[in-house]
Amino acid sequence: MEKVLFGLDTFGDIPANDNGELLSDAQAIRQVVAEGVLADQLGVDIIALGEHHREDFAISSPEMVLAAIATQTEKIKLSTGVTVLSSDDPVRVFQRFSTLDALSNGRAQVMLGRGSFTESFPLFGFDLNDYDVLFEEKINLFSQLLTEKPVTWQGKTRAPLQNADVYPKTESGHLDTFVGVGGSPESIIRAARYGLPVMLAIIGGSPERFKPYMRLYEKATEQLGTPVHPVGMHSHGVIAATDEEARELAWRSIRVSMDRIGRDRGWAPMTRERFENEIENGSYYVGSPTTVAKKIARAIKSLGVKRFDLVYSAGNQTIAERQRTIELYANEVIPQVRSILAEDAND
Amino acid sequence: MTKQIGIIGAGKLGVVLAQIALKAGYQVDIAGSGSPEKIALTMMVLAPGAEPMTSAEVLANNDVIILALPLSKFKQLGASSLAGKLVLDAMNYWWEVDGKRDDFNDPQIGTSELVQNYFKDSQVVKAFNHMGYHDLLDESIIFKPQCEQPKALALAGDNKQAVLQVQQIVTDFGFTPLVLKNLHEGLKLQPGINTFGANLHLQALQEAIDNYTDTTFGQQIAQLN
Numbered sequence A: 001m002e003k004v005l006f007g008l009d010t011f012g013d014i015p016a017n018d019n020g021e022l023l024s025d026a027q028a029i030r031q032v033v034a035e036g037v038l039a040d041q042l043g044v045d046i047i048a049l050g051e052h053h054r055e056d057f058a059i060s061s062p063e064m065v066l067a068a069i070a071t072q073t074e075k076i077k078l079s080t081g082v083t084v085l086s087s088d089d090p091v092r093v094f095q096r097f098s099t100l101d102a103l104s105n106g107r108a109q110v111m112l113g114r115g116s117f118t119e120s121f122p123l124f125g126f127d128l129n130d131y132d133v134l135f136e137e138k139i140n141l142f143s144q145l146l147t148e149k150p151v152t153w154q155g156k157t158r159a160p161l162q163n164a165d166v167y168p169k170t171e172s173g174h175l176d177t178f179v180g181v182g183g184s185p186e187s188i189i190r191a192a193r194y195g196l197p198v199m200l201a202i203i204g205g206s207p208e209r210f211k212p213y214m215r216l217y218e219k220a221t222e223q224l225g226t227p228v229h230p231v232g233m234h235s236h237g238v239i240a241a242t243d244e245e246a247r248e249l250a251w252r253s254i255r256v257s258m259d260r261i262g263r264d265r266g267w268a269p270m271t272r273e274r275f276e277n278e279i280e281n282g283s284y285y286v287g288s289p290t291t292v293a294k295k296i297a298r299a300i301k302s303l304g305v306k307r308f309d310l311v312y313s314a315g316n317q318t319i320a321e322r323q324r325t326i327e328l329y330a331n332e333v334i335p336q337v338r339s340i341l342a343e344d345a346n347d
Numbered sequence B: 001m002t003k004q005i006g007i008i009g010a011g012k013l014g015v016v017l018a019q020i021a022l023k024a025g026y027q028v029d030i031a032g033s034g035s036p037e038k039i040a041l042t043m044m045v046l047a048p049g050a051e052p053m054t055s056a057e058v059l060a061n062n063d064v065i066i067l068a069l070p071l072s073k074f075k076q077l078g079a080s081s082l083a084g085k086l087v088l089d090a091m092n093y094w095w096e097v098d099g100k101r102d103d104f105n106d107p108q109i110g111t112s113e114l115v116q117n118y119f120k121d122s123q124v125v126k127a128f129n130h131m132g133y134h135d136l137l138d139e140s141i142i143f144k145p146q147c148e149q150p151k152a153l154a155l156a157g158d159n160k161q162a163v164l165q166v167q168q169i170v171t172d173f174g175f176t177p178l179v180l181k182n183l184h185e186g187l188k189l190q191p192g193i194n195t196f197g198a199n200l201h202l203q204a205l206q207e208a209i210d211n212y213t214d215t216t217f218g219q220q221i222a223q224l225n
């Protein structure tokens, strides 16, 4: 059986000190570097940083932060979640990540996405009306750049390329590339069309509802004759010594962060009932190590994913709280999930 | 007679409504913005049985239509193309998709009223707008083995007959309908109101609607009434 990989994801939320005061953006970024180093020491497979352009999150240039982590770590895969390709330039994205790949001895991974936020559009001078065409064209160009051969390309969203060779090349000849997907079936088919692996962002509701999407991905690759890659998923969570403690922490971190984001979109604040339901049946991986391990194992088995990333830092948690989630995840949850999966495989 | 419904928009919401409608025994025709081929695979896998078509074909084939496309796109459908039909408006103003639009965020007139004004020969009822697409799928009791109290979905319309018909559809789809006084009241289900995103049972949803003035947008609405 193929090995399941475990990751930790963050958007660079701003940590609070013990008095509840927020740290600076700069401190938040240095904290993520420290957490990446810790995750590597504890044997976590992947750290993935998401690009955002809003007050709640300090990371707008994930590959800069990953570069810092790269030079202090040995094994951990350095990924994003996601890199907003629509408002970026595919050539530069390739260059930045092939540079990261060099710095990390081949541990770079880029996850392309449309982003679930749109702040980057006005910031970089893109029109939201072009949301679809921007991503479609840019992923097309990016997939050609992945061949690491001279590229000739023409489109509406950037200057044409005539036999352009792009540097640096990677040592392996292949930059590890994923596509991050929310709930849109169209995005699954697009990833299949380019033969790229899919990461599902499952941020609410039961993970089982994504089962048909797994089938859609397989069917699409079958029809298009492209390779089938293992699929991954990411979801939010908080781990503490007891379920009680984890729930209270999640209520003042994940819930607060979700409400803040939801408010901009006109969503009503989350009720306690809804929050508890996300923990019981939905997509919040909150509790003691055993509770969380069982829940992750259930999701992995039911969907058949080969990678699970825990989004660990939502809201304004203290550094100690964040580190505790990382330590419990690495030291207790991952081994427990592996043994549940192994037991089931032997049944 | 088999029940029949047409869905315009084959994205996150359109697919979920197609899945629910099929399970409820409806015949389903569905269209995205482009050709049927573009959505054929999605339908085959996610909602087998739903018939992919062009939107013109969906409109020609059905008397009951759900609008599940971005709000800023509804005028891409001809004003007379829905004449004589019952139209369920599930669309919301989502600025990240629709761009900044003051007319979609106006406390004087709801977005479903704008839709009704445009399709003036149709009966527009606001429905299926306030619950997220994955909640709709997770909560519809038609997928649940054991009998549970269904969650409530609010709807708003001006025509009694049309509202009755939509009540039946909401019930068929596995929810408890909660009927508001008229289409204008649909404002109380829009983004910015505490009902938006609501996944609640009947009484709690009614309370959320009654407390609409808890929000800034709700207060603006109340001041005008």
Ligand SMILES: NC(=O)c1ccc[n+]([C@@H]2O[C@H](COP(=O)([O-])OP(=O)(O)OC[C@H]3O[C@@H](n4cnc5c(N)ncnc54)[C@H](OP(=O)(O)O)[C@@H]3O)[C@@H](O)[C@H]2O)c1
Pocket: A184, A186, B008, B009, B010, B011, B012, B013, B014, B031, B032, B033, B034, B055, B067, B068, B069, B070, B071, B073, B076, B077, B090, B091, B092, B093, B094, B128, B129, B130, B131, B132, B133, B134
């Ligand atoms: N997502 C939710 O949870 C939710 C819940 C309640 C209500 N809503 C509302 O439902 C609507 C759709 O949302 P969504 O999340 O499903 O968006 P989505 O995933 O982006 O899907 C939009 C769909 O509309 C289609 N479309 C666009 N222009 C069209 C046209 N002129 N004729 C026919 N189809 C057209 C698109 O087709 P192409 O892909 O071919 O462009 C796509 O299939 C929005 O108004 C939203 O506010 C959403």
